Every structure is written in structure tokens, then in C-alpha cells.
Amino acid sequence: MSTEVTPRRKEELQEVTIRFAGDSGDGMQLTGTQFTNTAAVLGNDVSTLPDFPAEIRAPAGTTYGVSGFQIHFSSFDIHTPGDAVDALVVMNPAALKVNLEDLRENGILIINEDSFTEQNLKLAGYAENPLEDNSLTNYRVFRIPVTKATLEALEELGMKGKDAARSKNFYALGVVLWLYNRPLEPTLDFINKKFKNKPEAIKANERALRAGWYFGETAEFFTSTYDVPKAELPAGQYRKISGNEALAYGLIAAAVKSGKPLFYGSYPITPASDILHELAKHKNFGVKTFQAEDEIAAVCSCIGASFGGALSVTGTSGPGIALKAEAMGLGVMMELPFVVVNVQRGGPSTGLPTKTEQSDLNQVLYGRNGECPMPVIAAKSPSDCFHAAFEACKISMQHMVPVVLLTDAYLANGAEPWNIPDASLIPEIEIEHPTEWDGEFTPYRRDERGVRPWALPGTPGLQHRLGGLEKKNITGGVNYDPDNHELMIKLRQEKIDKIADEIPPATVTGNPEGGELLIVTWGGPFGTAFAATNRQRSKGRDVSHLHLRWLNPMPSNVEEILRRYKKVIVAEINMGQLINIIRSKFLIDAKPLNKMKGRPFTITEVEAAMERELGIPSEPISS
Amino acid sequence: MSTEVTPRRKEELQEVTIRFAGDSGDGMQLTGTQFTNTAAVLGNDVSTLPDFPAEIRAPAGTTYGVSGFQIHFSSFDIHTPGDAVDALVVMNPAALKVNLEDLRENGILIINEDSFTEQNLKLAGYAENPLEDNSLTNYRVFRIPVTKATLEALEELGMKGKDAARSKNFYALGVVLWLYNRPLEPTLDFINKKFKNKPEAIKANERALRAGWYFGETAEFFTSTYDVPKAELPAGQYRKISGNEALAYGLIAAAVKSGKPLFYGSYPITPASDILHELAKHKNFGVKTFQAEDEIAAVCSCIGASFGGALSVTGTSGPGIALKAEAMGLGVMMELPFVVVNVQRGGPSTGLPTKTEQSDLNQVLYGRNGECPMPVIAAKSPSDCFHAAFEACKISMQHMVPVVLLTDAYLANGAEPWNIPDASLIPEIEIEHPTEWDGEFTPYRRDERGVRPWALPGTPGLQHRLGGLEKKNITGGVNYDPDNHELMIKLRQEKIDKIADEIPPATVTGNPEGGELLIVTWGGPFGTAFAATNRQRSKGRDVSHLHLRWLNPMPSNVEEILRRYKKVIVAEINMGQLINIIRSKFLIDAKPLNKMKGRPFTITEVEAAMERELGIPSEPISS
Amino acid sequence: MSTATPDKPKYTIKDFASDQDVRWCPGCGDYSILSAVKKVLAQRDRPPEEYCFISGIGCSSRFPYYMNTYGLHTIHGRAPAVATGMKIVRPDIETWLITGDGDGLSIGGNHFMHLIRRNVNLRLMLFNNRIYGLTKGQYSPTSEQNKRTKSTPMGSLDFPVDPLCLAIGAGATFVARGVDMHPKHLIETLSRAADHKGTAFVEIYQNCNIFNDGAFAHAQDRKVRSDNVIELVHGEPMIYGADLNRGIIRNGDHLESVTIGENGVTKDDLLVHDETCPETVAFSLARMKYPDMPEPIGVIRAVDRPCYDDLVNEQVEHAVETRGNGDLQKLLTGTETWDVNG
Amino acid sequence: MSTATPDKPKYTIKDFASDQDVRWCPGCGDYSILSAVKKVLAQRDRPPEEYCFISGIGCSSRFPYYMNTYGLHTIHGRAPAVATGMKIVRPDIETWLITGDGDGLSIGGNHFMHLIRRNVNLRLMLFNNRIYGLTKGQYSPTSEQNKRTKSTPMGSLDFPVDPLCLAIGAGATFVARGVDMHPKHLIETLSRAADHKGTAFVEIYQNCNIFNDGAFAHAQDRKVRSDNVIELVHGEPMIYGADLNRGIIRNGDHLESVTIGENGVTKDDLLVHDETCPETVAFSLARMKYPDMPEPIGVIRAVDRPCYDDLVNEQVEHAVETRGNGDLQKLLTGTETWDVNG
Numbered sequence A, B: 001m002s003t004e005v006t007p008r009r010k011e012e013l014q015e016v017t018i019r020f021a022g023d024s025g026d027g028m029q030l031t032g033t034q035f036t037n038t039a040a041v042l043g044n045d046v047s048t049l050p051d052f053p054a055e056i057r058a059p060a061g062t063t064y065g066v067s068g069f070q071i072h073f074s075s076f077d078i079h080t081p082g083d084a085v086d087a088l089v090v091m092n093p094a095a096l097k098v099n100l101e102d103l104r105e106n107g108i109l110i111i112n113e114d115s116f117t118e119q120n121l122k123l124a125g126y127a128e129n130p131l132e133d134n135s136l137t138n139y140r141v142f143r144i145p146v147t148k149a150t151l152e153a154l155e156e157l158g159m160k161g162k163d164a165a166r167s168k169n170f171y172a173l174g175v176v177l178w179l180y181n182r183p184l185e186p187t188l189d190f191i192n193k194k195f196k197n198k199p200e201a202i203k204a205n206e207r208a209l210r211a212g213w214y215f216g217e218t219a220e221f222f223t224s225t226y227d228v229p230k231a232e233l234p235a236g237q238y239r240k241i242s243g244n245e246a247l248a249y250g251l252i253a254a255a256v257k258s259g260k261p262l263f264y265g266s267y268p269i270t271p272a273s274d275i276l277h278e279l280a281k282h283k284n285f286g287v288k289t290f291q292a293e294d295e296i297a298a299v300c301s302c303i304g305a306s307f308g309g310a311l312s313v314t315g316t317s318g319p320g321i322a323l324k325a326e327a328m329g330l331g332v333m334m335e336l337p338f339v340v341v342n343v344q345r346g347g348p349s350t351g352l353p354t355k356t357e358q359s360d361l362n363q364v365l366y367g368r369n370g371e372c373p374m375p376v377i378a379a380k381s382p383s384d385c386f387h388a389a390f391e392a393c394k395i396s397m398q399h400m401v402p403v404v405l406l407t408d409a410y411l412a413n414g415a416e417p418w419n420i421p422d423a424s425l426i427p428e429i430e431i432e433h434p435t436e437w438d439g440e441f442t443p444y445r446r447d448e449r450g451v452r453p454w455a456l457p458g459t460p461g462l463q464h465r466l467g468g469l470e471k472k473n474i475t476g477g478v479n480y481d482p483d484n485h486e487l488m489i490k491l492r493q494e495k496i497d498k499i500a501d502e503i504p505p506a507t508v509t510g511n512p513e514g515g516e517l518l519i520v521t522w523g524g525p526f527g528t529a530f531a532a533t534n535r536q537r538s539k540g541r542d543v544s545h546l547h548l549r550w551l552n553p554m555p556s557n558v559e560e561i562l563r564r565y566k567k568v569i570v571a572e573i574n575m576g577q578l579i580n581i582i583r584s585k586f587l588i589d590a591k592p593l594n595k596m597k598g599r600p601f602t603i604t605e606v607e608a609a610m611e612r613e614l615g616i617p618s619e620p621i622s623s
Numbered sequence C, D: 001m002s003t004a005t006p007d008k009p010k011y012t013i014k015d016f017a018s019d020q021d022v023r024w025c026p027g028c029g030d031y032s033i034l035s036a037v038k039k040v041l042a043q044r045d046r047p048p049e050e051y052c053f054i055s056g057i058g059c060s061s062r063f064p065y066y067m068n069t070y071g072l073h074t075i076h077g078r079a080p081a082v083a084t085g086m087k088i089v090r091p092d093i094e095t096w097l098i099t100g101d102g103d104g105l106s107i108g109g110n111h112f113m114h115l116i117r118r119n120v121n122l123r124l125m126l127f128n129n130r131i132y133g134l135t136k137g138q139y140s141p142t143s144e145q146n147k148r149t150k151s152t153p154m155g156s157l158d159f160p161v162d163p164l165c166l167a168i169g170a171g172a173t174f175v176a177r178g179v180d181m182h183p184k185h186l187i188e189t190l191s192r193a194a195d196h197k198g199t200a201f202v203e204i205y206q207n208c209n210i211f212n213d214g215a216f217a218h219a220q221d222r223k224v225r226s227d228n229v230i231e232l233v234h235g236e237p238m239i240y241g242a243d244l245n246r247g248i249i250r251n252g253d254h255l256e257s258v259t260i261g262e263n264g265v266t267k268d269d270l271l272v273h274d275e276t277c278p279e280t281v282a283f284s285l286a287r288m289k290y291p292d293m294p295e296p297i298g299v300i301r302a303v304d305r306p307c308y309d310d311l312v313n314e315q316v317e318h319a320v321e322t323r324g325n326g327d328l329q330k331l332l333t334g335t336e337t338w339d340v341n342g
């Protein structure tokens, strides 16, 4: 293997988007993650987008069994996992079929040619072999016998066949790491840790990785390699974090900072289950996780735990929220604090369980019987899941109200570098529990913020009963009086409206003074809209961006801001939900930008919409 | 008892509102119903409003155990159970306490003075006996020893104590029938039928009734009696009908007219249970009722029954809708027909189970995960429940979509005269089930209305599988393709939008050409707004009324109509739900008129709101 | 396992009565159960503030309002889940769960089953009146087949479920039965439930005099009940009857009712009740049904098994012991980091 | 009760296979169950269009897509309710319900229980892999205590439920068990289920080779399974073991495993399996658990009881017979009317 090495040209790029794609069993998620870690540790900004099928491990070779992982890394501050793909690595024909449309013209296409057998071509639905029918001439195609090369590399170890072939993802990773001038060490470390009880696997994967790297170095194949310099990120210690991890940490942080035990009652569901898995690892924080028999039991357990005095949280996705609706209403009536996390996925019904969508805003705002308002906050990036979770817990406990926290599959599974916060600087969450009372205890006497006391079982003299029937103002007794009912409905609403006093005013990126066009987002599209706004502004266009984290109540300055712009676009991964609220509340003729494809917006799409609205003829989009 | 009878002055009135009120065990619902029947059979228009506690039979004498029944009868076409009460009959102090505020000044107040014992006064929360503290001087008070008189009347029968006292509601009814010049016969007939196996009870109740009547005639007590002439109703055969009865009949009619068996899967809940009870009586129509283990099972059983080819309906109230949300989404995805009835009650949570409210519009429109549209129709009067149910079934089956039918406690329990339709003139509902197919069966191939075929199990060659995962256009196979997902979401929405082509355009009462003020209603407030509009117009005010029966889709001419009026009010028994849709859809600055007291609007309230909006200083509302 | 009766009771019945008017129908069996529960608590050492009563929806579920303790009147069928959450975070609060045959076995059947298999440490009282009271008289899962009710004018079709059998099938550690109109026995039984560590399930025959009057007359009516029910007492032979001359024996794979003195049967032939019997035996006892057999009341089975709330807390303690108290900074930092110098 | 095998089968396995690619993991036990079901149907006289397969959500619940019959892939846990609605209106459609241990016993436990007590006429197959497959490996209600899974890294705490015991406790009329890797026996058992009138419940031990590989090795592995499972055959003694020298006897109130030839035990001492045994006996059989006892497979109990769908339809017929076909005009007119002359 030690042949002469031709020196290659090393091109510097400011950003690159790579996608690895193969069968569910090909280890593409792991490959992508390892590349991401390497880039992150090297100081790039990174953003990722895993994309996998709803089946666990669909039969090999089929298009619906393709699993993909996209990573965007750069020398500047990025907020999206990338639009068009610069380099696509496909491990089989099905992966090519499914992913090719996202590769940009003249993009790098690395193909495991060994997998292009007749059977695999048929499984992928190819009538002709795309490697031979000139259909790939628009790309820089690199055919590599990944499987064969891996087998050869492992032959010396005496490994063969299926076992050996399993390492082929590391071979491919080796090639790509070489191509982008990333070091092997982080992956070698990872292999040693991950397989620490399987020395065989360590050897095999290490060898495959190195073989891939050497292949790049040796074969007269690639005419240049690429480098992406470090990003200029704020100073600090960084780690990579995914949305679900960040969310779990945010909950733990809120528990620590409020001095409350964290109770998490949940029923597994994609893409929320990982929050349960993560929290279950941290029992030494006093975290109690409860895998309930269903979503109804999960949210109900939170009501009990909340009455008992814990910081109570339940997490699920859209179908689970539907089931929790009745009990969420009970929480509103009882005015007990708990947080309901909705990691949104494609709907309606079972829909697209592993794909992203923002189509549950209506559901969490309106999906309960009666007038039943709940505060709603949505995280805007993977790392913001930490902060949003913390805030949701704080508002819930301090205002005695169940709160909804929205994220989505894209944020939950996506990852980005995170400037690790200093735990000691995270503010405490002050909570009070009355221990005595002047006279008869009145569980529905409110303070100036409209908040009732959180008296805990075990406290002498404060015994009281809560229930779902309408309650008498102040005493909380069951009451059917007409005027009292109207009053209570108003008091419950007012309490939530007053939360607006405690959330930060909304801020605008671009020109806060006003202008031609404002794009409004909530949740996941934050990064894309932010980037698109900056790009448009750098082209001299008068575009600004308003992102809403609190959807209910909204910050008090939203109307004011909206009125400063001639045109307003509301961009959502749904058919238009926030936009209806904005139109109805403010009677502003906002225009929708919608996408319902189980995927985030691309910057290009958002820019195109802005230009359309500005009346600027768009440049043709080069795929 | 045969003393000289003083002839009384007989006053003619055009309308009268009477309320009977007493303990839950006092039989007030029966008394009210009997009076209503008598008035209806005499040719009055009638409208009723029962009002009872959530407890079955709360301890005697308490205010929360008071049960009331209001009846409005008239010589003209009325649409509401009356605003201020002209005559109030109270059987105990608690009933007085709860109901007095609704009695108009100088109204008739008939009191069972026997019940004003110290204990009862205390139970009702009276510090002083209102019969003695001059607090009733604003009313025409008639104190009658109802209990004692009843006991005396039954003494001859050898009945005593509790048993005898049970007939006291008939005594009271006798008095009131006399006072309003209504005959005894309908009630005597009723007694004979109802107690046909209890001759004792027949005798007792008959005697009590007559004794009450004679008391009126004999005692020098009432200075005048009253008569309300027949109403000028359209010619025809009439019956009295309540909303829940009408709804059940509408479902049966749809079954008969579509040639489908009716399947009703439901779980009991106030105020919807009576639909189940009614339908269970009519198995000889092929009706199959299924009392499921919960609401989720109820709606799911409809999905199965619908797939099997039945006209499938599930009924519940708000909390039950919350539980059905997930399965309703499945129905939307499967595009199977069934009707979900929501008899709304006071919310949120368990709320006010026996009181009326319109606060579930948001829930039925938005309370499901993902983009999950469903058609929604709301009945506008008790008898309209028949027509709305029929239409809901028709649209559901003809458009292969689950449909929501909204009513509320007020419509469900309220009753009015009904011009009995000629069954043979009710149009057939045409339904087709394919029996063969050109080539492979494609369950999601749509016709020009966007409707897919309803192929039934048992049909050879049309085997197919439906599910909740996103499906491929036309074939219906499981599919995760991004573009297909967006397409399917749009197709599901379009199918519903196209229903607008088949529902009648909205019409306006008042001045359809446009004008100063338009009041918009949906559901129960129809009658009140209609009456208020007519009254205002008769005062020369430029007020019109638009009532929406279909909320989704709306009739296609709604926007056009709305734009013809300078001002728009949307009146709802909630905090403003339809109004948000109108504002968001049409950017019209509609103003809300809301009431959240578990009771319908009064005409006075609606008129006052109109006058406010027109800038006219309202007359002071008397009492 | 003995009832904790202090020499001088610390509390009185009044200490456990709330100021709310009781809103059940006059004559309802719920009243006597309420009174029995208050008596049981008054016999114990625990102050009112350390109790929590949790219920679903139904007439029976109004119960918590009448107790001067902490309480939750939740939603239909879900009280077991609410109580589980409560107990996990507050094992110190003595929790009683009130449910009805509709609340607990129709809409709430699943939570009922999972609560029991987890063996959450609480008392679970099911007021069985074989009817839906609050919604005015539809049949319930315990109603006999062919029952004519508002929703089944031609008779109900579902085969009734047996609460005890379901509980035993789900792995209950404590299973008992009481009768509303048999207060002394009910109080004893509830006291035993109060002493049990784990889910103590007590089915209570309760008369709904409005919608299902006399449903349990065979077990309530003083004149006949001794012939129709058998009071199980641990270690005692299974004997019953007005004349105490009837009893239960095992005959191969099934239980039989016999008369002492007939066919040579003596008291010694009778089965002796053993509360720690295997589930299979408890199941057979629970299957004894009027009128074929006397119905067992009292404690049918009581065994020990670790309860869920303890186990959850032990895991937390174990995690703290082995890994130390959670360190937030460490958690946030994780294992793979890199530095960016500004 | 014999399998309906026509002399010349009308249908082949292919007639029951849909054109969909099967998407389970390679090696999953679901494949062999799918193949067994197709074989059972191919042995019968009924055309594919008269079948409906209804499932919830889970790996197992993908089943209907692979059958060339009518089918519904519904929502998590609710398939029993969907199937009940279907059967009430279409008793003519032969319905099979597919569920998993999570789908059927966690979220769907209540519908499972009510379906069984109603005895709706369908086949209910529970694919028990003691894990949540589709959501990637959390413990399920049938997972053994202390199971370490993604959601329980320190071990699960819930006491497992036994599907057979639950079904028996709910009054099941047909209860059986099969094993994915024992196709011949599975086919026989499913054929028996197919013949049963009423809810025929079959628990199938199914290997999830990805998340819970080997969970039922004791019953699947050819080398050991004959020592660990006992094939129940109606009318035959309960005998098992590689050498067919072990068996079950009754010892007072419990069942015991014995060795023929030891302690004087002969084949004649063994219990003879009776499918029509009382529930109490079936419950005892179902409680036999590896490793203490051999686990029963085959038909544990099969008895007759009217099924719900028939009863519903009989009521309708009876109503029509006694009151005549409904007359819409009469209904609308009712009994109390008055005339208004215009």
C-alpha cells in the first residue's frame, strides 16, 4: 500500500454540505455523526439533519429502507443543515435514487460501485444501471469498490463476508475525511471506546477507516482536497448537542435551579422517545422517569406528581398530544404546573413518524374542550431546546399553569455546536409553597399576577381538593353559578396574558425600525430565515426577520413590530397556522410561505419567497 | 270544595315565560314538560330551557340541588325560551334564591310556603325569611301552602306523608294551568299513560292536579287569569321535539334514505347520552347501538363500521371529543365516512356538565395532530338538529370524510313545535360502492369532487388496506415521499373545500343588500339573534342577521355578504372562536359579543349589543 | 398486619370530614362507605394532611370533596395514573383511590390493570353499583347480561367482568371485598387495606337506590346475606350460613359448597382460608358467584411484593450512591468538548 | 372443532399474499407468523375478499399490508375497538386482529379486555416479543422485571402481565399459545383459532432479533424446547420432555411437574387436558412459567358462549319481528301531535 503519493491541490471552502446515504443497516447515522464530531472538534460550525425511515431495518436495497445523514460545516456561523448537497456518498442504488435530486450540479458523488448489482438495481427501481447510462454526467462521479476494498483490508484479520463488510461505512468515512482534510483521531478514539468489549470490531473498523483514508491519498482519483477553516465562534468551551439532549438537560437544569425533583412521565413515541432515554440515565439528579402505559396515563401522572410538588414533565409527539388533550384541560382547571413537550412530526394521524413538521401549533393552542388556554413556547434550534425547556419549566411553576413546549423532528435529531453554559450562572427558579394561611385555606386566591398558591400535601391545615368541575373563585369549591363561571374563564385567561410581562420583548434581525418586508417564523425555521435574511440584506434588500419563541402569550411588542413593515411573510412547515393568529389578532394581510414535505425549508426557498414578495425576479435556482 | 266562584278578568297576552323551580326530586322537569305540551297542543309556539344540576339528586333544600324548567309560549313565531321570566313557581327557598333574579319586575311569584321552614331557609343560605322581610315587594307574590293542600287532597285516598307529598308538583301545575287558562286533559291523559301500572299514583296525581286547579278557581287570590292565543304557524301536523330527539331521528332518516344500516357507537356523557337512549329504542330500523368502553373505542368502532359499509355515527360532548381526536385524524387519513356529534357543554375540563356553551368550535376544527381538516356543521334550533344530522350524514358518505355535527346542551334539551316532515318527500341519499375496477384497485383514485371510492369488504378483487401512515396518491400504499406528502395534504383539503359547492349559499335576514350592522351567529344563538334583529328592525334600525350552519367549509358567499355591512358583530356563547376565523380569513374588523354563563343569550342582551354598536343609547333594561 | 388502633385515638371522625355538603342522593350506599372510611382513619395515627384521596368521575368519585384531606377529583377513568404520579414523588402521602365500576373498569380498565401490576402503594376502592349512576342509569361492565337500562332497552349483551378476577389476573397483592350495608365488616376490611404495603384493592358492593336498587340485595339484606356471602378469615375454615352449617371444600379442580353433617362432611373437611394462597386459589375463590355459591367477602388474598414507588426511589438512591449527586456543570459539559478562543 | 381442510384446496398461499414488500428486519419472527397465517388461510374455503385483517401500531401491526385481503392498519392500541365496529355491521367478514405486547397490553389493554369479555367473533393474535420493536427497544408490559432497555437503563420495575391470565380473567372463550419458530404447531393452533366462534385469543412468542433477541429461546430452541414447553392436546395426558417422561399432576390446590417413573408416578397419574375446563383450571395452566414449570402451548381452553356480533344482530332481528320494519313517517310523527290549519 505504500506507493508514491501525488500531491493534490488543496482548495479552501467556506462551507460544505455532505450527505451520507445507504441502507438502514449500513451505519450511515454513525458515519455522519462521526464526521460531524470531527468537524466540530476542529472548530467548524456544524448543523446536521438525520433522515431515516419509520421501519427499524427495512429489507436491504429498497428505497424506503434508505437512511441518510446530512452535515453542513463551515467557517462561519451557520444555522441550517445546508441546502443543496456538495458531496453525496451513496452506499447502494436505492440511496442514489432517493438522494440524487438534492446534489448540486457538478457536486461530488461517491458511489460504492460494488452494490450496483442487478438485484439491487431492481430493488431500487432502476431499469438501467445509472452508472452506465450517462445519467450522472452532471456530477463529479467517483466510483469506489467500497465493499471489495473493505473485505480486502480485513482479510489479514481473517474476517470475511458479512462480518467484514459491516465495516464498509468506516472505509467510506475514511475516504471522505481524507477528502476534506479532517483527522482520523477522533474517530479512532470513538471506535476504541464504542467497541471496548469487542477487540475484533476495533481492529476491523480501524483498518477499514485507515484503508479508506489511504485510498484517497494513494489512488489517482481525486484531483483536489478541500479544507474548511475554523469558524469564528464566540470564545468558550464547546460541545455538540442535539435538540432532544438539550431539552433533557434543560429540564434537569430547571430541576436543579428550582430545587425540585424532576418527574418525567412519558410513553415512547418517535421522535420524542430519546428524551425519556436521556433522562433515565440521570437518576443521580433525583430524576424519576415513568414509562406509562399510554400517553393519557403519562400526562395524568404529571398531574399527580405536580400536586405532590415535583417539577413534572410529559413528552410526546402529535398523536400523543391528541390523547393528552382531556387531561391537559384538567391541568388548566386545576391550575397545576407541568410541561407538555411536543416533538412534532409529520401528520395527520400516524403520518410520517420520522419526518419533521410544524403542524401541531393549532392542536396545542386549541385542541381542548371549552375555553382552555395554555402558554406555548417553541424552541428555535437544537441548542435552544435547552433554554426553551428551562423557560417552560420556570413559567409553568411560577405561574401555576401547564405549559406546552414545541420542538420538532428536525430540531430533536439535528445537532449543532453548543457554547457550554456556566451552570453557576444559570439563575435560580424561585418557587414558594405556603406553609400556613390566614384563616381557612383558599386555594384559588390569586396574587397580583393572577397566580394561585401551590400548597403541598403533608402541609398541616392547608388540606384542599382540586377537580375538573368549575370552581368558585377564591375558595375553589365546586360551583355552577353563571357569573362565577364567566369570571373564572376570564381569570384563567388573564393569568396567561400576564405572562407577557415576564417574557422578553421580541427583537428583529435586519432593520428593527421597519421597512419593506418582514419574515416571521417560529420554531425550526428560525435558522433558515435568519440566514436567508442576512443573505438578502447582503444583496442590499430591505428584509428583516422576526422570530417568535413564545406563541402564547406573544411578547407585547409584536403588533408594534409587525406594523412597521410594508409586507409580512409568515414561514411555517405547515399549511399556515401562526399566520391565522397574526391575521386575526392584528388584521394584517400577512402572506404565507408553507412547505409540507417532512423537511425544513432551504435558504434558497426562503430567499425566493422574499424576492417574490419584493417583486424581484429570482435568479434561476441551480439545483 | 264547591264554593261560589268569583268571575275573574281574563287578560290576553301575546307571549309568556314561566319558570318552574324546585328540588331535583320535586319533579320540575316533568311539570314544565307537561305545561309545554299543553300549550303546544293548544296551538301556541313554544320554546323551552331545562336547567338541572350535575348531581343526580342532591340533598333536598340546597341551592345546588335546584332544578328548573323554563317555558316560553306565544301567539307568534318565537325562537327562544324567553328572556325575563313573567311567572316563577318556586317549591322551596333554595329555588327562590337561585331564580329570583330572572323574574321581571312585578312578575308573578308563586311560592310553596310550606317549604319555608327554618331548616330549608338555612340550607338555602337565607339569614331572614324572604317571605317576611319585605324583600319581595317588587313582585306579585302568591303564597300557597302547596304541600299541605296536596296532603289534604290525598287524605281521602288514605295516602300520607312522603308518598302523598310527591304529588305536589301536579298541584302546582294545576294552579298554573288554571291561571293561564290551559286545559287539564292533556295532563290527565299523560298521568294515565305514565302510571298505567300504578293505579294509586294515577289517583293521587289526578287529585292533586285538580285540587290545584280548583284552588285557583276558588280562592280569592288571583285577580285575573291570562290567555295566550294560538300562534299563526304554517299549516301542518305538529309535534313537540327536543334537539336530541330530532338529532336521533335525523340519523335514522339518513339511514333509511341512504339504504344503509345505522351504527351508533357511543359512550354515555351528559348532555349527549339521550341520543344513545333514543336510538336504542329503534332497532327495528336496523339501528345498531354500541355502548363502548370509552370514547376512543366508540369512535374507533365507527371507523370499523364505516369500513364495513354502515352509516356510522358517534356522539359525545367536549371531553369525549378530546379523547376522540386521534381516531378522528385516522378517519381523515383513511378518508372513511362517519359523523362525530358533539353536544357541547360548559368547559374547560369537566366544567359545567349540564350547562350550555359553544366553546368547542376551535377543538373540532383544530384539535388534531397535523393538517387534519374536517367539515363541521352546527344545528341552529332543536328541530334543526334533525336536518343538520341528515345533512352531516349525507355529506360524510357522499364525500368520504368524517364530519363533525355540533349542537349544545341548550338545543339538545330544549324543545319546540315541529311541523312534521313528510317522510316520502325527504330526498334519497345516493351512495355507490364499486363492485369492479379497471385493473388493480386504486383506493385513492379520486373523482372530480376529490372523492375516493368506498369499496366494501366482501367485494371480490377490491381487497385493499387503509392505514394512518401517509399514503401514496392513487394507490394508497404507504409512502414517505416529500412531494407526495404535500400533494396529499392539499388533496385532503381540496376535497373539503369543494363541499362548499354543494351546500346552500348563506342567506341574510333583514337587508341582504347590505347596511349598517350585521350580526353573525352559529349554532344555538340563531333564534335569539333572529328575534333581536327583527325587534331592532321594527324599531327602524338597519340591522341584519347572518347565520352560519356550515362552519367548514363556509358557504362560498360569506365574504361577499360580510363586506356589504359597515359593522359586523359575531355573537357566540364562548370567548370568541368563529370571530377569529372571520377576522383571519377576511381581515374584517368584526366585533365579539360573548357570554360564558352556561346559558343562552337573551334577546335583550343581543339588542343591547346591537344598539351599542350602532351608537344608540340603550333603554335601561328593566329587571 | 394488625389494625393500628392506638390506645387513645389521636383523631376523631370529625377531623376527617370536610365542610362540603354531601351531594349524593338520599339513601345512596356511598354514605355508609364514606362513614366507614372516616372511622377507619380516625382509628389511625396519621393526621389528615398526610392523606390524599384521588378519584375519577362518577357519583362515587365525588368522595374526595367530603374528606378533610388533600384530594383530587380528576377525569373519567384516569385516577390510577394520577395517583401513580403522586405516589412516585410523594411516597410519604397515604393515598386512597376511589373509583366506580364505570370509571374503574370501563374507561379506566387499563390504568386499573397497570396500577395493580405495578403494585403502587395505595388503597384502591371500587364502588361497584353495577350501573352508571352519574349519567343516570346506563349499564356498566359489571352489570349482569340482559340488563335493561336506558341504553339497553332490549337488554345488555356484554358478559360482565369480575373486578376481583381482573385484579388477580393482573397480579394484585391485596384483594378484598366489602358491602356498604355491612359497616362493621367493611371497616375491618378497609383497616386491613390501610395496613397493606402495595396496591390494596377492595371491591365494595354499593347500592344505587335510584338507578339499580337492590342489585346486591343478596349480600346486603340482613335476612338472607349470611346464606349468600362467606366471610373469609385467615386461618379459619371457610364456613358460612345463618346456622353456620355450610362450608367450602375442594373437589379436584374446583370448589364446592357443602353442608356440614350431610354426606358425612365435618367442619374439618372444610378448606381453611389462607390469605397468602397462590393467585390460582384466589382466582377460584373470586369465581364463587351467587346464587350457585356464596360470595366471599373480607380479605381474599394478601401477599408481599415490593411496591413501585419504593422501587423507583430505590433506583434514584442507588444512582446517587454509586454516581454521587448529579453535577449540573458536568452534565452540560459532557465528555467531548473543544475550545474556541475568541 | 376439526380444521376445515377441503380435499382439494381452493386457494394457495399466493392468493393471500399482497404485492407489498415486507418491511420487517431480516430474521424477525414476524416472517414465520405471516407465513403460517397464509398457510392456514390457504387450507380453508373462504376467498381472500371475505377476510379483514385489522391491527394497531407496532412492527407486528404492519401485518395487514402483507395480506391480499381487506385490511386496516389503525392507531396504537385501538384495533379491538375498530374490529368490534366492523364485526357488528359485518358479521360475515372473517376478521383477524393483529397486535403486539405494547399495542395490545400497554396502550390497548382496556380494549383488549372488553373485546374478550364481549366475545366478538374474531381471531386475536398477540405477537409477544416482550419489547417495543417499532420505537426501537423500550420494555413492554410483558418484559421481565429488571429488564435493562433504552428507557430503563437501571432495569424495569413493573411486574410483567401475563397475556393468557389477563384473557382468562376477562372471560375468554378461546385461549391458546404458539411459537413463531414452531410453525407446524403454530399452524395447527391458528387453524383451531380460525374455527372458533367467538374471540379466539392466541399469544405467539415472537423473536425480535434486533432489540430482544432470544427472549423466548427456551421455547424456540429445538434443543431445549421440549423440556420447557408442554403441548396441550385435548383428551391427552399432559406429558412433555425430550424423552416424553415428564408430566403434570394436580397436588391439592396447585399443579406440579413430575417425572414418570420417579416416586411411583405413572402416565395414568397425569392430568388429562380438557379444553372445556373451567376458567380456574385454565388460569392455573396459564400460570405455569419457565423455568419452574413447562409453559403450555396449543389450545388451553375453548368453550362456547354466544358472541357479541350475533347477539346485536339477533336483537335487531327480534325488534323487526316483533315491531315490524321501522316506518320513518310513524317515527317522525310520534304519538302526540296537533294540527295547525293555515
Ligand SMILES: Cc1ncc(C[n+]2csc(CCOP(=O)(O)OP(=O)(O)O)c2C)c(N)n1
Pocket (backbone or CB within 6 Å): B267, B268, B269, B270, B295, B319, B320, B323, B350, C057, C058, C059, C060, C061, C076, C099, C100, C101, C102, C103, C104, C127, C129, C131, C132, C133, C134, C135, C140
Ligand atoms: C371522558 C368522559 N366520558 C364520559 C363521562 C360521563 N360520565 C361521568 S360518570 C360516568 C360513569 C359513572 O359510572 P361509575 O363509574 O360506575 O360511577 P357511579 O356514578 O355509578 O358511582 C360517565 C360515563 C365523563 N365525565 N367524561
Ligand SMILES: Cc1ncc(C[n+]2csc(CCOP(=O)(O)OP(=O)(O)O)c2C)c(N)n1
Pocket (backbone or CB within 6 Å): A267, A268, A269, A270, A295, A319, A320, A323, A350, D057, D058, D059, D060, D061, D076, D099, D100, D101, D102, D103, D104, D127, D129, D131, D132, D133, D134, D135, D140
Ligand atoms: C398514540 C401513539 N403512541 C405511541 C406510539 C409509538 N409506538 C408505535 S409502536 C409502539 C410500541 C410497539 O410495541 P409492540 O406493540 O410490542 O409492537 P412491536 O413493534 O414490538 O411488534 C409505540 C409505543 C404511536 N404510534 N402512537
Ligand code: SF4
Pocket (backbone or CB within 6 Å): B056, B057, C023, C024, C025, C027, C028, C029, C030, C059, C060, C129, C133, C134, C207, C208, C209, C210, C211
Ligand atoms: S345516582 Fe345512585 S350512585 Fe349516584 S348518588 Fe344517587 S343513589 Fe348514589
Ligand code: SF4
Pocket (backbone or CB within 6 Å): A056, A057, D023, D024, D025, D027, D028, D029, D030, D059, D060, D129, D133, D134, D207, D208, D209, D210, D211
Ligand atoms: S425491530 Fe424487532 S420486531 Fe420489529 S421488525 Fe425488527 S426484529 Fe421484528
Ligand SMILES: [Mg+2]
Pocket (backbone or CB within 6 Å): C058, C100, C101, C102, C127, C128, C129, C130, C131, C132, C133, C140
Ligand atoms: Mg357505578
Ligand SMILES: [Mg+2]
Pocket (backbone or CB within 6 Å): D058, D100, D101, D102, D127, D128, D129, D130, D131, D132, D133, D140
Ligand atoms: Mg412488542
